[in-house]
Amino acid sequence: MLPAIPSTPALIEAGRACTAWPFEEARKLIARLEKKPKDGPVLFETGYGPSGLPHIGTFGEVARTTMVRNAFRLLTDDKVPTRLLCFSDDMDGMRKIPDNVPDRAFLEPYLQMPLTAVPDPWTNEFKSFGDHNNAMLRRFLDQFGFDYEFASATEYYRAGRFDEVLLRAAERYDAIMGVMLPTLGEERQATYSPFLPISPTTGRVLYVPMKEVNARDGTITFADEDGRDVTMPVTGGRAKLQWKPDFGMRWAALGVDFEMFGKDHQTNAPIYDRICEILGGEAPEHFVYELFLDQDGQKISKSKGNGLTIDEWLTYASPESLSLFMYQNPRSAKRLHFDVIPRNADDYLAFVEKYPVQDEKTKLMNPAWHIHAGSPPKVAVPISFSMLMNLVSVSNAPAKEVLWGFIRRYAPDATPEKNPKLDELAGYAVRYFHDFVKPTKVYKAADEVEREALQALSAALMAMPRNASAEDVQAAVYDVGRAIPRYQDLKAKGATPEKPGVSSEWFSAIYKVLLGQEKGPRFGSFSVLYGLDETRALIGKALAGDFVKTA
Structure with a gap:
């Protein structure tokens, strides 16, 4: 059972004005339902293509949809039932053989077969390639504790759950073609059909033109792979729809209320909407998110393998830090590379630490509310x-x-x-x-000014009591810096000729000479954590050139 969303009248009122993006999307959904009330649960949907294993984008889509669902639940005081359906397009034909299978030749005879008709190339534990990847999806989602229902396109088509709308698609075939044909090139227009029959002789998904669509009988006629004309029903899993019409058909058949997708779908969204309407449905509310970029600013591609995987992120930081990355600025393109992990790890802890003392309005703007469905844990981490x-x-x-x-x-x-x-x-x-x-790491050899400054810092640390506080050590670091002309900053706020500010160049010198990096920690806290004597020894080794020699 889905845990309740903690709520109070003040929290609900704050949610009505909250500018966090999940609340903005939830309010759009509430406005939609006010115009046209719904009898059953509000349906949130995400899509998954099991031609490959679930990846970080799959996580992001389910996590973000869950955040909108939680905002909706708060605004409706959890009195409106909701469902999250994770739909697998496992009836799609296998267009190409993945690079990560153990024996590519083994799969060659199954090209263009539905993914649930292709054997499992890994373990033989599952009935098919599609079933294997679907199981990986469910295991993947369960690992993060998502509340969801799983749906298989193959099962839905074969069980007749789409039959009513598929018959309607046959009746309104010309209207669907009227939407699709203007989006296609001349050559593709000549062969296009929204219906993809499954060959009764080879079992392959066929991309062939229809010779006849009989709306009265609910049948299609086409040339099979052996050249003979075949007439068969569009129902019962004998045919499926092309991916763009399939989007709209699914929305109409299931009554989907909310679905988000990446920017690469944005130009197709009007097509999905129109086909949904042609088939008698109401298009859901959309949320379009930006795509992730690699370290060079290039779009991440599964086939290129230039992205960061879920397992890689979770090797170096918590699932919550990944959820924070997904929450932050979903409409902005973001680099998804290893160097974003430390910042998200620390930011997550900072948000959770602040949450208990915040008022209702600020709590709902805190990512911790969205990551933990309104119940962030109490976490005590004294060191970042x-x-x-x-x-x-x-x-x-x-x-x-x-x-x-x-x-x-x-x-x-x-x-x-x-x-x-x-x-x-x-x-x-x-x-x-x-x-x-x-x-x-690249250590810098200290020049004469840096050597003098670091020697003065070592002397200051030696003069301090061993139990000195981080604030006292930090003050000593500033005092050393402001005594050296190179590091004086007379433009700093509150600076005077008698007590100048300290420029960032001083701290940059510390980090480059002692740590071999451009940036570093608050040095007072670091010295107390590492130990004053140990910090002095570190300075001594750096000035002796030990680190430069090692590097």
Whole structure:
């Protein structure tokens, strides 16, 4: 049973004015239902093409749709029933053989067969290629705890769940062709049909023109692969629709109220809508999201393999951090590369930490509400992910257990058992640093000014008590910087000639010389976490040129 959405009158009222995108979409859906009430549950749908394994885009679509569903549930005080249907287009023909199968030659005889008629090339555990990937989808969605119903196109077509609308498509064949033909080139127009019959002789999905569409009998006539004319019903899974008409048909047959899709579908959305209307349905509310880009700004492609996979993300950060990435700015194209992981890991923790003390309006703008369906957990993490990575950097910790020696110095009461989220972060930090940060580190040899400044910083740390606070250490870092002309900033807010500000160049020098990277942590917090004596030793090694030699 779907857990209830925590609500109060004040929270519902805040939701009516909330500008977070899931609430904006939920209000559109409520306005639609006010114009035309619905007897059954409100239906949210997502689509999946099982020609490949579920991927990060599949996660994003289901996660984002769930966020809209949760906003809708709050605004209706959870009194309007809802469903989330994850629909698999597993009756599509296998147009090409995937690169990741163990034996490509084994699948060659099954090209153009429905995906649920192609044997499972991996394990023989499942009846078909499509069934294998459908099982992977369900396992994938269950891993993240989504509330959903699974639907198979093959089962729906064969069970007759689309028969009524398919017969209507035969009746209104000319109207559908009138929508489709203007979108096609001259050569394709000559052979196009919205119906794709399944060959009774070969079992393949056929892209052939119709010789006759008999609306009275609900049949189609076409030339089969052996050249003979075949007449057969459009019902019972004997034929399916081309993908664009299939979108609209499915919306009409199932009464879909909301479906989101990527920008690559945007130009086709009017086609889907019109066919849905021709077939007697009302097009659902849409949400179009931008596509992901790789590190070079190129569109991510499954065939190219230039994207970040779910498993790769979850190797280095939590599922919640991935949900945050999906929540943030879905209408903007975003780079989906390894370097976005640390920021999302830390931002997620910051949002969850702020949530309990926020008012209703601010809570609904907090991504934590949307990630956790209104019930964010209480998470105590005294050290950020980025700080842990910097700690790994200077300690070269091979495992998270080594990090805990430093963590206890900073947070004496913390333990892996009492702080499982911190322990989890420590493991992520070790893996991320050794795989991505360490290979790119470039240490800078200190020039004379930098050498003088770092020696002064070491002396300041030596003079401080060993239990000095992070704030006290940070103040000492500033004092050292403002005493050196190169690092003085007279334009800083509140700066005076007697007490100038400190330029970012000082901190950049610290990071480049001591850590071998462009950016770094708040140095006061880092020094307390790592230890003042250890930090002085780090400065000594850097000034001796040890890091440059090693690099």
